[in-house]
Amino acid sequence: MKKPLLIIGNKNYSSWSLRAWLLLKSFDVDFDEQSIELFDPSAMPTFKTNSPTGKVPVLVYGEIGLTALIAKVLLLRCTQD
Numbered sequence: 001m002k003k004p005l006l007i008i009g010n011k012n013y014s015s016w017s018l019r020a021w022l023l024l025k026s027f028d029v030d031f032d033e034q035s036i037e038l039f040d041p042s043a044m045p046t047f048k049t050n051s052p053t054g055k056v057p058v059l060v061y062g063e064i065g066l067t068a069l070i071a072k073v074l075l076l077r078c079t080q081d
Contacts, residue, residue: 004031005060007050009038020057031059 006024008017024031036043038056050065051058059066061075 002062004029005034005050006031006057007034007036007046007060008057009036011035014038014056016055017057020059024059 004024006020008014008021011018011021021033034046036046036056047054050060051067052065053067055067057067059075061079064075066075
């Protein structure tokens with residue numbers, strides 16, 4: 001399976017994005033990161049494809065897009081070797 005993809009806003013301005021990024025780093029998860037401009041219309045296709053709520057951060061793992069932090073923690077806990 002491919003690496004998880006974390007889609008975030010700017011870590012300097014989006015504390016929720018920073019929290020998810022720190023969580024993955026603290027678990028030593030090998031993930032890809034995609035930063036998007038939050039208020040740029042060009043980001044809408046990314047939102048519509050990966051985030052049903054239209055919010056960041058979103059962790060894309062296979063066909064699943066998770067927006068809730070607790071869901072990310074549970075997923076990572078269940079998939080750790």
